Amino acid sequence: MKTTPLTPSSNLSRRDALKTLGASAAFLGIGLFSARSFAAAQRASARKTTTAGLIDGQYPFALPPLGYDYAALEPHIDARTMEIHHTKHHQAYITNANKALESVPALQALALGEMLQNLDSAPEALRAVLRNNIGGHANHAFFWQIIAPRVGKMADAAPSGALLRAIETTFGSLDAFKTQFADAAMKRFGSGWAWLVIAPESGKLSILSTANQDSPLLSHAVPLLGLDVWEHAYYLKYQNRRAEYVSAFWEIANWSRATSIHASVLDT
Numbered sequence: 001m002k003t004t005p006l007t008p009s010s011n012l013s014r015r016d017a018l019k020t021l022g023a024s025a026a027f028l029g030i031g032l033f034s035a036r037s038f039a040a041a042q043r044a045s046a047r048k049t050t051t052a053g054l055i056d057g058q059y060p061f062a063l064p065p066l067g068y069d070y071a072a073l074e075p076h077i078d079a080r081t082m083e084i085h086h087t088k089h090h091q092a093y094i095t096n097a098n099k100a101l102e103s104v105p106a107l108q109a110l111a112l113g114e115m116l117q118n119l120d121s122a123p124e125a126l127r128a129v130l131r132n133n134i135g136g137h138a139n140h141a142f143f144w145q146i147i148a149p150r151v152g153k154m155a156d157a158a159p160s161g162a163l164l165r166a167i168e169t170t171f172g173s174l175d176a177f178k179t180q181f182a183d184a185a186m187k188r189f190g191s192g193w194a195w196l197v198i199a200p201e202s203g204k205l206s207i208l209s210t211a212n213q214d215s216p217l218l219s220h221a222v223p224l225l226g227l228d229v230w231e232h233a234y235y236l237k238y239q240n241r242r243a244e245y246v247s248a249f250w251e252i253a254n255w256s257r258a259t260s261i262h263a264s265v266l267d268t
């Protein structure tokens, strides 16, 4: 596995820095601060803990609550899988990331996305463990937001507004997008993720898949949807039937959240 960051960002321009900070905030769903004020962005970046209480995007990381019960996604994802995934797998990424970051003060004050974009400031021997575990925390913190039960106003069953228009323009139709996203999820060999991402600079949407716990933030893309296709995410219920799990994703995808992240990235 490569251990070098895809895009070194030590020479970030002010505009790039704003984009990165704003995008990271949107990605994490914390603060959602307007990145128009660089001073405000710097303050937010320096903040050690979030006050939103939803997701802790700053070192030391803590396990964020799901916002719904482990059984809330039944029958699409079973309660036992959710509980193990959250309390064991996600917690392990957090524990290991915090441990590795103990000896890398240069990264400790950065927001989660910035850490991933500045792995080259860590000792080379630690870069892989940081990439895997900070990435694992970022990916799962996002995942819990982007799946949600379709009860009340918690999650829309389809994208709306600018995101819907962008999907139709980019992929032809919502159904065509779903087919291509599922294809990316199915073709990811071994463990990894499928993503719908937006490039903050151009606003362009694309589908990608990443191996292991690589985050789209490594390449400065902001995820709008993400699907964990590690076997630990579906094996208890679906065993080897990944296609059924991928198909079930559309029953729990939180399009309200994706639509609002999309809007906040465009607004940054």
Ligand code: MN
Pocket: 085, 089, 140, 228, 230, 232, 233
């Ligand atoms: Mn997982």
